Amino acid sequence: MFNKITKNRFGHLFFSLFIFTLLFVIFFYTRETLENSYPAFFVFLGATFLTLSAIYVIYGFSKLNLDRTAYLLLGFIGVICAYFAAQPMVKRAETMRKNAGICAQTLKITASIASTGAEQVNLNAIKFRNELYSSVSEFIGENIKEPVLFIFLLALSQLLLASGIGLWIGNGIDKISHLIPVALVAAIADIWSVAAGATSAIVVSPIMNYFFLRFPVFGSSSIPYLIGLTDYLFFGIFFQASVRYNLGVVKNTFLLALSFLVTVAFALFYGLGLPVLPFMGLFFVLGNLKLLKIDKEDKKEILLFMLAIGLVFTLITFFMK
Numbered sequence: 001m002f003n004k005i006t007k008n009r010f011g012h013l014f015f016s017l018f019i020f021t022l023l024f025v026i027f028f029y030t031r032e033t034l035e036n037s038y039p040a041f042f043v044f045l046g047a048t049f050l051t052l053s054a055i056y057v058i059y060g061f062s063k064l065n066l067d068r069t070a071y072l073l074l075g076f077i078g079v080i081c082a083y084f085a086a087q088p089m090v091k092r093a094e095t096m097r098k099n100a101g102i103c104a105q106t107l108k109i110t111a112s113i114a115s116t117g118a119e120q121v122n123l124n125a126i127k128f129r130n131e132l133y134s135s136v137s138e139f140i141g142e143n144i145k146e147p148v149l150f151i152f153l154l155a156l157s158q159l160l161l162a163s164g165i166g167l168w169i170g171n172g173i174d175k176i177s178h179l180i181p182v183a184l185v186a187a188i189a190d191i192w193s194v195a196a197g198a199t200s201a202i203v204v205s206p207i208m209n210y211f212f213l214r215f216p217v218f219g220s221s222s223i224p225y226l227i228g229l230t231d232y233l234f235f236g237i238f239f240q241a242s243v244r245y246n247l248g249v250v251k252n253t254f255l256l257a258l259s260f261l262v263t264v265a266f267a268l269f270y271g272l273g274l275p276v277l278p279f280m281g282l283f284f285v286l287g288n289l290k291l292l293k294i295d296k297e298d299k300k301e302i303l304l305f306m307l308a309i310g311l312v313f314t315l316i317t318f319f320m321k
Contacts, residue, residue, distance in 0.1 A: 010064065013060030013061060013064060016057045016059065020053040024215065027215065027216035028148065030218065031218050039219060039220075042217045043264075043268055044268050045217065045218065046215050047217075047226045047264045048261060049215070050215035050227060051257060051260045051264075052257065054227075055256075057159045058232065058236050059253070061163035062163075062236075068168050068171045068172060071164050071165075071171065072164065072165070074164030076164070077164070078159075081153070082157035085150050085153045086154050088146075088147045089147075089209040090206045090210075094206045097206065146222075146223070154214075161229065162229060162232035166233045166234065166239075169240075170237040170238070170239065176241075176245045176293065177292060177295070179245075179285070180292055182237065183282070186234050186277040187282070190276065191275060210229070211230070213228075213229060227276070231276040235256050238252065238280065238284050239252065239256060247291055252287065256284065259277075259279040260276055260280075263279055
């Protein structure tokens with residue numbers, strides 16, 4: 001049965017979308033049947049199923065063997081779909097933030113006026129403001145339910161975006177040696193994003209709905225944010241490059257998937273919030289080191305490219321301050 005389905009050009013894609021949908025539905029409708037006794041394990045399980053099914057979706061798009069322009073078009077469609085699918089969640093988050101902020105700020109101003117400059121009272125006011133902000137946000141969140149259908153459609157749109165753009169870039173890498181600077185840029189960008197505070201700014205903002213995929217997990221009434229969109233985009237780049245240069249699809253799929261699971265495991269079980277892309281780039285380069293041939297000219301190009309990228313990130317960091 002499976003062989004018959006996957007013989008068709010669209011077979012893997014349709015089957016991967018079916019698997020992703022089935023897992024989402026199963027996890028969603030059974031998520032509250034289990035007690036949240038092992039929250040870290042349940043989240044890890046959800047992230048694992050999300051990653052494996054998402055990887056299969058990207059593989060399904062790759063098996064279409066489309067022209068590069070077609071993949072770019074798919075990515076563009078994914079951007080549009082993701083934008084509109086995320087709107088209900090973004091507006092809900094903005095409503096929660098705005099209303100909670102008004103209540104909390106009103107309390108702070110009132111307490112500041114009444115305190116007549118007493119430092120301890122001001123500190124208590126800030127504490128109560130933060131508690132009020134959290135309470136109001138939680139209350140609004142409980143009463144304004146998230147549209148689950150849109151969360152699901154957003155995840156599919158994000159995978160379409162990641163597949164289209166990632167496969168488009170992967171098909172456009174002209175030399176196998178260029179995969180090393182791609183891996184370095186991915187790692188540096190992800191590390192910089194965490195170190196410079198860009199990631200932390202996103203995760204407390206309503207716009208995080210655009211950048212993170214969500215998936216139901218057992219023992220949780222909510223649908224948590226699990227994996228970043230750019231992580232799957234770079235998976236598409238490396239995966240398609242491994243197909244194009246015959247680096248070994250199975251081997252590289254395993255290495256790339258391992259980078260997701262390692263970072264999620266460190267975050268959940270050891271409390272270390274590590275970015276995915278440095279591990280992804282490292283595993284990919286080490287796993288294909290003998291095949292990634294670099295000549296002297298390539299080394300010069302890579303060095304100049306990395307210096308330029310370093311300068312760009314330095315300037316961005318400077319202007320962010």
